[in-house]
Amino acid sequence: MAEMALNSADAAFVERLRTVLPDVAFTADPAGFLIEPRGRWTGQGVVVSPATTDEVSALLAACFEAAVPVIPYSGGTGLVGGQVLEGGPVPVVLSLARMNSIRAVYPNENVIEVDAGVILQDVQVAATDAGRLFPLSLASQGSARIGGLLATNAGGLNVIRYGNARTQCLGVEVVLADGTIWNGMSRLRKDNTGYDLRDLMIGSEGSLGVITGASLRMMPRPAEEATAMFVVPTPAAAVSLLALAGERLGETISAFELIHRQGFDFLAEVEMDHKRPFAQTPEWSVLMKVGLPKGQSPQEALEALFEAAGGLVLDGVIAQSGQQAQALWDIRETIPEANKRVGSISSHDISVPISCVPDFIEKAPAILAKTGDFRINCFGHLGDGNLHYNVFPPEGRNRAEYVDLRDAIKAAVHDLAHSFGGSVSAEHGIGRLKVQDLETYGDPAKLAMMRAIKDALDPRGIMNPGAVLRAK
Numbered sequence: 244m245a246e247m248a249l250n251s252a253d254a255a256f257v258e259r260l261r262t263v264l265p266d267v268a269f270t271a272d273p274a275g276f277l278i279e280p281r282g283r284w285t286g287q288g289v290v291v292s293p294a295t296t297d298e299v300s301a302l303l304a305a306c307f308e309a310a311v312p313v314i315p316y317s318g319g320t321g322l323v324g325g326q327v328l329e330g331g332p333v334p335v336v337l338s339l340a341r342m343n344s345i346r347a348v349y350p351n352e353n354v355i356e357v358d359a360g361v362i363l364q365d366v367q368v369a370a371t372d373a374g375r376l377f378p379l380s381l382a383s384q385g386s387a388r389i390g391g392l393l394a395t396n397a398g399g400l401n402v403i404r405y406g407n408a409r410t411q412c413l414g415v416e417v418v419l420a421d422g423t424i425w426n427g428m429s430r431l432r433k434d435n436t437g438y439d440l441r442d443l444m445i446g447s448e449g450s451l452g453v454i455t456g457a458s459l460r461m462m463p464r465p466a467e468e469a470t471a472m473f474v475v476p477t478p479a480a481a482v483s484l485l486a487l488a489g490e491r492l493g494e495t496i497s498a499f500e501l502i503h504r505q506g507f508d509f510l511a512e513v514e515m516d517h518k519r520p521f522a523q524t525p526e527w528s529v530l531m532k533v534g535l536p537k538g539q540s541p542q543e544a545l546e547a548l549f550e551a552a553g554g555l556v557l558d559g560v561i562a563q564s565g566q567q568a569q570a571l572w573d574i575r576e577t578i579p580e581a582n583k584r585v586g587s588i589s590s591h592d593i594s595v596p597i598s599c600v601p602d603f604i605e606k607a608p609a610i611l612a613k614t615g616d617f618r619i620n621c622f623g624h625l626g627d628g629n630l631h632y633n634v635f636p637p638e639g640r641n642r643a644e645y646v647d648l649r650d651a652i653k654a655a656v657h658d659l660a661h662s663f664g665g666s667v668s669a670e671h672g673i674g675r676l677k678v679q680d681l682e683t684y685g686d687p688a689k690l691a692m693m694r695a696i697k698d699a700l701d702p703r704g705i706m707n708p709g710a711v712l713r714a715k
């Protein structure tokens with residue numbers, strides 16, 4: 244495949260776009276689209292917001308012809324730099340914000356069809372209005388949009404029961420690099436007609452095309468839900484508790500989160516403290532949610548689990564109201580913001596087989612201690628073997644003093660996860676941040692297949708160049 248130089252979206256090109264697409268909105272002040280949540284990169288680009296799939300198609304066809312790069316942009320909450328391009332030719336940043344309609348709801352089929360620019364929270368509300376549940380749930384749900392969530396195959400809190408974004412999706416509508424529209428908005432549960440292109444697009448992070456619509460799976464709402472926070476003596480006890488909970492409660496467990504004391508301490512440090520559930524902040528705790536059909540009491544089920552757990556649980560609180568449950572979840576959901584304010588040297592989104600989690604948590608600090616003295620906030624989705632393992636400077640010190648150690652810290656954490664057969668990106672994706680990691684830890688045959696697919700679907704390399712795969 245011959246290399247093709249990319250061109251900038253210069254004034255002449257933008258003028259041409261305005262002529263071809265008179266109804267498309269051009270954002271006069273693009274600053275908000277060119278930063279990312281952790282403030283690590285500042286992008287560049289001409290922000291264009293089409294309102295229809297046909298406009299996306301015309302926009303991509305024009306970019307393809309002129310070899311101008313395109314960065315699909317949904318909520319801008321991605322944590323791996325996939326939505327911002329810092330250097331190189333000036334791209335078109337294609338915002339999905341104006342494509343924000345719920346297209347159709349089929350309650351009897353448990354299906355909802357949406358534009359890719361609909362915000363996750365709005366899909367949740369639409370599902371609730373239809374008496375159903377759209378179970379994808381993450382702290383960024385007030386901003387993240389369906390296109391971005393599918394493009395990154397987002398995870399979040401309820402994966403243990405409902406799976407990640409991929410599992411919630413029955414079909415997608417995608418515009419390819421040259422403007423071709425693929426209508427894959429299927430509501431079918433079964434369809435074995437060739438390659439699964441939906442699953443190819445999910446998790447492709449804008450490197451193969453733009454997702455413009457999605458047909459999503461809704462679920463019955465559990466009639467009764469309850470939340471508990473249990474103090475566990477060790478991560479190993481937390482894993483045993485997960486197994487015990489699985490035996491007793493099966494698939495009714497919709498979240499199982501591990502929290503280390505450091506998370507509570509950071510909340511206090513940045514003055515975001517919540518009412519603490521225990522007089523003494525536990526070293527390790529588990530936050531879990533259970534949802535049961537009508538007539539069964541999830542509170543009673545959690546109490547019975549507490550009784551059966553013996554030494555696996557040292558103490559516990561079971562929320563007696565929705566308000567109390569929310570107060571517990573507020574703790575968990577504000578920890579990422581507290582982390583951001585404290586400022587990590589290096590953050591990691593790793594997964595290992597669930598039974599290896601205790602070993603990982605025991606070994607990692609000892610390995611990191613060879614590099615320096617750090618504070619570690621380890622928390623995350625234990626039910627999925629997914630830990631957010633974030634490394635911070637000692638109290639009173641600034642992360643800027645530690646930038647030279649960042650690569651060594653990252654390599655130590657990722658090498659350890661890899662040694663357990665784990666992943667260096669459990670749910671955030673590759674973006675631009677982890678391209679090198681994918682090359683280091685990825686299977687060479689997989690990388691070769693990915694490159695072949697990219698070259699076939701995006702022969703000019705305009706789609707999100709440098710994200711997922713290195714730009715040629």
Ligand SMILES: Cc1cc2nc3c(=O)[nH]c(=O)nc-3n(C[C@H](O)[C@H](O)[C@H](O)COP(=O)(O)OP(=O)(O)OC[C@H]3O[C@@H](n4cnc5c(N)ncnc54)[C@H](O)[C@@H]3O)c2cc1C
Pocket residue numbers: 280314315316317318319320321322324325326339359380381382383386387388389390391392393394395396397398399400447448449450452453454455579580670671674707710
């Ligand atoms: C506070 C906070 C908490 C978070 N918690 C979680 C969590 O628990 N689990 C989790 O998985 N993630 C989490 N994230 C990360 C982030 O919210 C997810 O990655 C989310 O899926 C990104 O969606 P978005 O709409 O913001 O996408 P964007 O940030 O706009 O884009 C992300 C990537 O997808 C591409 N893209 C965007 N739209 C499209 C499209 N329509 N077609 C093709 N490609 C597209 C972009 O080019 C980019 O590469 C969190 C982020 C924050 C800030």
